[in-house]
Amino acid sequence: xxxxxxxxxxxxxxxxxxxxxxxxxxxxxxxxxxxxxxxxxxxxxxxxxxxxxxxxxxxxxxxxxxxxxxxxxxxxxxxxxxxxxxxxxxxxxxxxxxxxxxxxxxxxxxxxxxxxxxxxxxxxxxxxxxxxxxxxxxxxxxxxxxxxxxxxxxxxxxxxxxxxxxxxxxxxxxxxxxxxxxxxxxxxxxxxxxxxxxxxxxxxxxxxxxxxxxxxxxxxxxxxxxxxxxxxxxxxxxxxxxxxxxxxxxxxxxxxxxxxxxxxxxxxxxxxxxxxxxxxxxxxxxxxxxxxx
Amino acid sequence: xxxxxxxxxxxxxxxxxxxxxxxxxxxxxxxxxxxxxxxxxxxxxxxxxxxxxxxxxxxxxxxxxxxxxxxxxxxxxxxxxxxxxxxxxxxxxxxxxxxxxxxxxxxxxxxxxxxxxxxxxxxxxxxxxxxxxxxxxxxxxxxxxxxxxxxxxxxxxxxxxxxxxxxxxxxxxxxxxxxxxxxxxxxxxxxxxxxxxxxxxxxxxxxxxxxxxxxxxxxxxxxxxxxxxxxxxxxxx
Numbered sequence: 001x002x003x004x005x006x007x008x009x010x011x012x013x014x015x016x017x018x019x020x021x022x023x024x025x026x027x028x029x030x031x032x033x034x035x036x037x038x039x040x041x042x043x044x045x046x047x048x049x050x051x052x053x054x055x056x057x058x059x060x061x062x063x064x065x066x067x068x069x070x071x072x073x074x075x076x077x078x079x080x081x082x083x084x085x086x087x088x089x090x091x092x093x094x095x096x097x098x099x100x101x102x103x104x105x106x107x108x109x110x111x112x113x114x115x116x117x118x119x120x121x122x123x124x125x126x127x128x129x130x131x132x133x134x135x136x137x138x139x140x141x142x143x144x145x146x147x148x149x150x151x152x153x154x155x156x157x158x159x160x161x162x163x164x165x166x167x168x169x170x171x172x173x174x175x176x177x178x179x180x181x182x183x184x185x186x187x188x189x190x191x192x193x194x195x196x197x198x199x200x201x202x203x204x205x206x207x208x209x210x211x212x213x214x215x216x217x218x219x220x221x222x223x224x225x226x227x228x229x230x231x232x233x234x235x236x237x238x239x240x241x242x243x244x245x246x247x248x249x250x251x252x253x254x255x256x257x258x259x260x261x262x263x264x265x266x267x268x269x270x271x272x273x274x275x276x277x278x279x280x281x282x283x284x285x286x287x288x289x290x291x292x293x
Numbered sequence: 294x295x296x297x298x299x300x301x302x303x304x305x306x307x308x309x310x311x312x313x314x315x316x317x318x319x320x321x322x323x324x325x326x327x328x329x330x331x332x333x334x335x336x337x338x339x340x341x342x343x344x345x346x347x348x349x350x351x352x353x354x355x356x357x358x359x360x361x362x363x364x365x366x367x368x369x370x371x372x373x374x375x376x377x378x379x380x381x382x383x384x385x386x387x388x389x390x391x392x393x394x395x396x397x398x399x400x401x402x403x404x405x406x407x408x409x410x411x412x413x414x415x416x417x418x419x420x421x422x423x424x425x426x427x428x429x430x431x432x433x434x435x436x437x438x439x440x441x442x443x444x445x446x447x448x449x450x451x452x453x454x455x456x457x458x459x460x461x462x463x464x465x466x467x468x469x470x471x472x473x474x475x476x477x478x479x480x481x482x483x484x485x486x487x488x489x490x491x492x493x494x495x496x497x498x499x500x501x502x503x504x505x506x507x508x509x510x511x512x513x514x515x516x517x518x519x520x521x522x523x524x525x526x527x528x529x530x
Contacts, residue, residue: 007420010442010512013309014349036357038307073396074351097417255306255358
């Protein structure tokens with residue numbers, strides 16, 4: 001393993017058991033840090049507003065990203081468009097801690113993702129299934145997250161991705177050489193990556209977080225109980241009536257995800273939560289998770 | 294005859310706690326009846342421990358979660374009991390007496406009489422791995438892969454009855470306020486600086502039963518550091 005990959009995977013390991021929050025200005029970043037976020041994602045608009053805008057969504061203005069970096073001492077992440085390696089170069093030049101090559105922004109390349117091994121900076125990428133996760137890891141991603149429908153407040157697709165990856169890993173563990181060859185071909189991944197997965201007893205080589213649709217402490221704990229390593233929260237926090245209280249409750253819930261008594265306490269009296277959009281109400285072409293190849 | 298058993302806890306509020314437990318298990322494979330490793334999230338779990346490790350993670354997150362989940366006082370009590378402690382990276386920050394570049398609501402437990410500077414090397418692009426020679430304090434370990442991720446360093450040994458002030462890093466233009474521990478110093482040993490990088494930055498120290506490292510032995514696949522902690526700090530008690 002290259003030195004950089006080890007360091008970049010290592011930073012993701014430091015984020016484990018933590019919550020990464022979307023913020024759109026320095027003030028929100030401060031609230032997130034005070035609530036105990038282990039990192040923030042610097043954005044111009046939160047996904048719910050991007051979804052509503054119907055416009056092309058791009059990397060945030062570096063000025064905003066820098067302001068947020070100066071405001072907090074925890075790691076700062078930022079998003080670039082799928083395949084837009086120049087946005088990634090710019091983010092690396094800013095000195096950001098992590099890049100999210102994200103389907104929430106409008107994709108720049110309909111065929112390829114960024115060749116992430118060409119960068120020193122770490123990348124997190126979304127994955128709906130095992131093949132997608134391993135393709136991204138093969139390209140150099142040092143962290144994976146689910147691709148739940150961002151900005152909906154509906155947790156069902158994130159849950160779907162986490163469970164599908166688990167089921168597919170279980171299948172891979174049972175596969176013989178011929179089946180491995182076939183699965184690798186079908187998913188456009190190397191057989192070696194599957195053999196490595198088998199040798200590790202089914203443990204993915206990088207950290208896997210839940211993302212997309214997390215709106216409550218219970219949603220966050222659900223993802224943790226399903227086996228993810230930590231949680232991204234996007235629109236849920238700052239679309240609620242009491243962001244600081246909700247942010248704190250979600251952080252606590254990720255630590256004590258297995259303790260129903262404590263989850264009861266964290267879930268109580270949070271005030272009005274974000275509006276929700278049921279994913280079933282979305283047309284297929286409105287689903288962000290279909291972006292990425 | 295019954296063998297003495299030890300329970301080593303890893304504070305599991307946030308961060309890379311599973312990695313520590315995995316390496317400890319590897320390091321004690323041949324004596325698994327003797328050592329038991331436990332994820333610690335509650336005061337009750339902490340009471341069962343003979344030693345505690347505070348892992349890497351985000352030091353602000355860890356401190357805030359500890360405070361909210363009422364773990365600060367139990368941790369202070371654990372420190373006062375004199376049982377062995379080891380902090381890596383964020384754990385080093387949490388165990389220190391003073392934190393430079395800390396956040397206003399962050400706590401310093403004060404288990405070791407040092408001042409620490411957070412993110413001393415810079416951001417993620419400045420993270421690095423280096424093969425270091427630890428044979429000065431761990432027998433025969435002259436090549437160890439030390440991984441530094443947004444790492445802190447020990448900037449000062451603080452004056453106590455047992456220690457003279459010793460500044461290891463000049464803090465230039467650092468205007469940020471210093472977080473000081475509210476807890477009294479109870480450590481009656483002298484601070485030993487275990488390892489200094491070529492550029493003069495101090496990245497490992499011990500004070501009696503308390504060990505701190507700004508790098509992450511738990512991220513390597515080399516369990517010799519963990520084995521040393523068990524032999525030198527835990528099983529020697």
